[in-house]
Amino acid sequence: MRTTTHRGAAVAAVAAAGLLLTGCSSTDGAQADGGPSAAADDLTPVTLQLQWLTQAQFAGYYAALDQGYYADEGLDVEIVPSGGDVVPQDALAAGEADYAIAWVPKVLGSIEQGAQVTHVGQVFERSATLQVAFADSGVASPADLAGKKIGSWGYGNEWELFAGLNKAGVDDFELVTQAFDMLGLLSGDIDAAQAMTYNEYAQLLETVDPDTGELYQPEDFTVIDWNDEGVAMLQDAIWADSQRLADDEVYQDTTVKFLKASIKGWAYARDNPQEAADIVTAAGSTLGTSHQLWMTNEVNKLIWPSTGGIGLVDPEAWDRTVALALDTHNETGATIITQEPPGTAYTTEYVEQALAELADEGVDTSGADFEPIDVELAEGGN
DSSP states (O other), rough: EEEEEEEHHHHHHHHHHHHHHHTOOOOOTSSHHHHHOTTTSOOOEEEEOOOOSSGGGGHHHHHHHHTHHHHTTEEEEEEEEOOSSOHHHHHTTTTTTEEEEEEHHHHOOOHTTTTTTTEEEOOOOOOOEEEEEEEEGGGGGGGTTTTTTEEOOOTOOOHHHHHHHHHHTTOOOOOEOOOSHHHHHTSSOOOOEEEEEEHHHHHHSBBTTTSSSSBGGGGGGGEEEEETOOEEEEEEEEEEEEEEEHOOOHHHHHHHHHHHHHHHHHHHHHHHHHHHHHHHHHHHHSSSSHHHHHHHHHHHHHHSSSSSOTOOOOOOHHHHHHHHHHHHHHHSSSOSSOOOOOOGGGGOOHHHHHHHHHHTTTTTSOOOOOOOOOOOOOOGGO
16 A cells, blocks of 8 residues: 655645634633533533534534524524644544534544543444545445545544445545545546545535536436445534533533534524525635535435434444444555443433424424435535
């Protein structure tokens, strides 16, 4: 296996993202000791640390804020974006946030390194990570990646790719550190690029094919979906402070309220995708109108229908993620974790209470009848 790094573009992307965050603080909504306290208007301040910029990947939280669901639960929530410059679980463990959104395998690694955080709500039931190639590339399965230039962002986003490569027995490839866009694929520097269904894949379909003068179409590409390959890992989840869950009754109660309002926000995004996309745009997202709606719709597909109710982790999916984290080797031979995570790594106690209260209020938390909408992308996502 050969490794090529195109770090300049990736670093530039992260730096640009960081500029958008100027003036954002990850500590404004928490006390010095990290605990929520009663505000002057009797609302409890809560800081939520995201794992990326303001975008519809997090539509449910912005909808909950906009629609007053957090306030209805007595919470004054501040949503803090990231841009690659903040590791959400680290901010949570350091007391700089009350809750954080992060992918499960990444946090399992942090827990093994000593972070005392606990999974309290699984939002995405399905993985959104793809490997995308041009249709005439000969890449249609993980086995076809042998001998190819494979793009990956790194930063812990690469583990499903390596799980797929390991499973297919592929060890002869060139790993290219990919920028947070699809230019490497479009320029021919990468044979198969990493993409999220809700973001980078849409970027391809928003781009004009120079050979036709029209936008690229899905049939112009082949897609490797890690859900189909059996190596999908759990992604966006809500994490809380383990020690405070153990010792602080106020924080325990706040956790139920936060989960309840957040789930209600995601139900709103499911039932009102255009309105949810508009809410995220108003919150400061710089994404184009059609791209934002695409993202809302694709994220809804990752959540709905929800097997046991949004937020309730599927034990089989958890066990699969842990097993992959233990067994998957990257290009250096390292694994995400070297031992089983502690029993405090996840709990369903708080989300079960939140779901029960929402059921009493008549909120649909399973979305059994969910149907995605059709979204027409415009050039550049505008």
